[in-house]
Amino acid sequence: MKKIIVTGALGQIGSELIAKLRSEYGTDNVLATDIRRPQSPTGGPFEILDVTDAKRMHELAKAFGADTMMHMAALLSATAEEQPLFAWNLNMGGLVNALEVSRELNLQFFTPSSIGAFGPSTPKKGTPQDTLQRPTTMYGVNKVAGELLCDYYFHKFGLDTRGVRFPGLISNVAKPGGGTTDYAVDIYYKAIEEGKYTSYIAEGTYMDMMYMPDALQAIVDLMEADPAKLVHRNAFNVTAMSFEPSEIAASIRKHIPTFEIDYAVDPVRQAIAESWPDAIDASAAMTEWGFKAEYDLDKMTEDMLAELKVKLKRESEAS
Secondary structure, eight states: OOOOEEEEETHHHHHHHHHHHHHHHHHGGGGEESSOOOOSSSSSSSEETTOOOOOHEEEEEHHHTTSEEEEOOOOHHHHHHSSSHHHHHHHHHHHHHHHHHHHHHTOOOEEEEEEEOOOOOOHHHSEEEOOOOOOOSSSHHHHHHHHHHHHHHHHHHOEEEEEEOEEEEOOOOOOOOSOGHHHHHHHHHHHHHHHHHEEETTTTTOOEEEEEHHHHHHHHHHHHHHHGGOOOOOEEEEEEEOHHHHHHHHHHHHHTTEEEEEEEEOHHHHHHHHHSSSSEEOOOHHHOOOOOOOHHHHHHHHHHHHHHHHHHHHHHHHO
């Protein structure tokens, strides 16, 4: 990767991915794009792009001289359930456009899948890399179709497509954005600001999670991996930890002993969570390109609380 165009650059992953890529490859070598303008400068090149506009996408990638496309634009799980047709048109239409532009310009291609690509009939513990995928959400349907489509473009056109299945991602930069696992981000904000949190996910509901620094490193490592070693191309299982709400609360209490948690379960997001695996097997990613996560729950909690305290104090002083 030398010249990278990123779609959805202001989203949960994209907002931090562009900073990571610019630190690795140079500020001017990463073009951030999104459908809206950033509230503050992104620190490098930025262009407006609606990913359903294939012509505009092609023009930007060609003018920039891109050799890599990272397609991050998507509507997330809970939001997609509220607007399923819009989610299909955005998630699948945008992906087809990104793949076509990458094929036309011979770009290396990355897009993330998700544990949302699994469903109730998927084995919930030790979920294999290759297994039954029958999701019951529009987001999950989009992700399964996307995985297959990326495989198709590799086998049909020789396009260098790569991707991972992300678990819930926890960030100290981007705020929750409509995902089922976002409780695991919001809980840290509430712990600092209010000392208590009401979880919309029921106690005892396990889900795979990963701290954002590990997720960003996984993207870079996969894209830099020797293609000859990749048995799988797309949708590598990756994970760092699996926990349920009371366990993350217990980790927070090691730093904020008075922290309290209670529950007001959201039936929609709870049903989505219950359809996903409890813990997935990431051995294929470990074997084929050396995937390794650095953060467990307690290490992540310590870093999240430290970073958010600084961030929230800064925001308070600025307001």
